[in-house]
Amino acid sequence: MNLSYKLVAFSALLIAGFSCGPKQQAGQQAPPAVAVTTYTVISKSVTGIDEYPSTLVPLNEVEIRPQIGGYITNIYVQDGQEVKKGQKLYEIDRSKYAASQQQAQALVESAKANLAKVSKDYDRYKRLDEQDAIAKQQLDYAESAVLDAKAQLSSAQAQLASSSTDYSYSVLTAPFDGTVGISQVRMGAQVSPGQPLLNTLSSNDPMALNFVVNEREIPRFNKMLRAEDNPDSLFRIRFSDNSIYPFNGTFTTIDRAVGRQSGTIALRVQFPNPNRELIAGMTVNLQVLNQDLGEQLIIPYKAVTEQMGEYFVYVVGEDQTVQQQVVRLGTEIGADIVVREGLKAGQEIVVSGIQKLRQGAQITTAAPGQQ
Structure with missing residues (x-):
């Protein structure tokens, strides 16, 4: 039993010697302090933009395009001119559209006259029918003539509306107040519905x-x-x-x-x-x-480093060691930047020499340019 106890004790001492000896020896050689420059966090009045x-x-912006075909006979505006709503811009040859409108108007008048005539005939036949003085078939014919005349009048009025619309389209006006651009056509140019672009109004x-x-x-x-x-x-x-x-x-x-x-x-x-x-x-x-806006914490931007999408600075402790501190940044102002979260006024942070630092590193401050 004594021999076993001595062997166990010797083994324990041997293991302790191998495991503890090197660590204690390494601990005796502390890394040298890193020379850095520091900055004391202050607040300044800023305007963040x-x-x-x-x-x-x-x-509002619209392309001015023709809705009918013909030749450009008038251009009422200069390139780049300011215009008012309803002001004339371009005119397309109106002669055939005016003639079509007049012809449609004549057809309407003729259809109205015909309707008036057959309506009188129908009224007369209706009175005779009440007296059994005519055959029923004749009254039916008169009624059909009235219906046909009404349809002809509706058709003539539709043609008049269409021709009047075409006639109105022959003068292009500004749909709102604005400025026209450079005209894309000149006097005498031939146009067709939708083509070409005449101008743009903004x-x-x-x-x-x-x-x-x-x-x-x-x-x-x-x-x-x-x-x-x-x-x-x-x-x-x-x-x-x-x-x-x-x-x-x-x-x-x-x-x-x-x-x-x-x-x-x-x-x-x-x-x-x-x-x-x-x-x-x-x-x-x-x-x-x-x-x-107003009083904000400001630090030099070069004091900030980034890791995995997070920004942090090295804060100097009372024992001249540094600790990483995550910060939320704000507006960049020249060489400085606003810190919205993570620091307080009066704290000291490392500005240069950061690349040599690690968590808990000992530092020594140096004048700018000497680290």
């Missing part, structure tokens, strides 16, 4: 702006659409020369569905356009105020 590439479109004021957002942003814009206390400057336009359009927009529409392939949805904002600075088809940047 998101930008979206957008396209200006008119609220409304000017207000102007709509269409932009696209990811479906993840739909709840945010739904709240904007329903809110009654949104700031007046919520939507602005920035032109390609970086100038800002002086009028603010009004959020009006969210499209009916998200695109199945793109995962995006179209939205629309309207802008007043009294000075005609906004032109249909222009590409601009829509600026939208976000939640980063």
Whole structure:
């Protein structure tokens, strides 16, 4: 028993020596502190803005096309002219349409006269029939003649309506206020129903702006659409020369569905356009105020790293070790960025030397450029 006990004790000591010795020796060689620069988190007054590439479109736009055939005999507007609703734009040779209208009118008058004649005959035959002075068959013939005359009058009136419509189509007018483009035809050009395109008319004021957002942003814009206390400057336009359009927009529409392939949805904002600075088809940047308004926590963007879709920073503890902290980011402002969640004012974070750090690493601060 004593020998067995001694063998077990010796084995235990031998195992302990092999397992503990190297670890204790490694623990004695602590890794050197990593030289980094740090930044103290502060709050600043900011105006958070998101930008979206957008396209200006008119609220109303229509292609001016002929509905009858003929030759262009008049062009009443200049290229790019502003017009009012009902104003004449083009005229197609009206002579044959005027003649057709007159002929149809004559047919209507003739049909009316014939109906009046056979109606009188029918009334006379009806009185005679009441006195048994004529055969029943003759009254039936008179009644049929009245019905036939009424049908002829209806047909003549339909022809008159058709010819009158064609005659009215010979002058094309503006369906709404707007601006015409460059005319695609000249005097004397021959046209047919639907061809060619004569011009395009677009409304000017207000102007709509269409932009696209990811479906993840739909709840945010739904709240904007329903809110009654949104700031007046919520939507602005920035032109390609970086100038800002002086009028603010009004959020009006969210499209009916998200695109199945793109995962995006179209939205629309309207802008007043009294000075005609906004032109249909222009590409601009829509600026939208976000939640980063007023006093917000600001840190240098280079202090942020990303792993598996999450953003984090290294926070310096009192013992000069660092811990990873997940943060939710907001608006990028120059070289800085807003932190919406994850940090507090006064905390110290690592700005440079991050690539050498790991969780719990010991650090030593260095002047910028010396790490």
